[in-house]
Amino acid sequence: MVLTADSLLSExxxxxxxxxxxxxxxxxxxxxxxxxxxxxxxxxxEGHGIPLAELLDALGIEE
Structure with a gap:
């Protein structure tokens, strides 16, 4: 499975x-x-006020 910013947290x-x-x-x-x-x-x-790009980078996921 390819994870993106639109993937569920559970996924x-x-x-x-x-x-x-x-x-x-x-x-x-x-x-x-x-x-x-x-x-x-x-x-x-968004709900936690975290910059999306920063979170995705830390997770190793591309938007």
Whole structure:
């Protein structure tokens, strides 16, 4: 699966379990969040006030 900014957080965590640590570094408790199953990476970044490009770079994902 190719991950993008529009991939769900649940998909991200399934494909790249190591992403949980990166999300936590950004202050995103998405690992246990109920929204993770229906929220995409872009929405999560916006909701937490995190620059999308910075988060995607840390996750190794292209927009």
């Amino acid at each position: 991200l965590l399934q494909e790249k379990p190591e992403a949980a640590e990166i999300l936590m570094r950004f202050g995103m408790g998405c690992v246990g969040c109920a929204l993770a199953s229906g929220e995409n990476i872009r929405q999560a970044a």
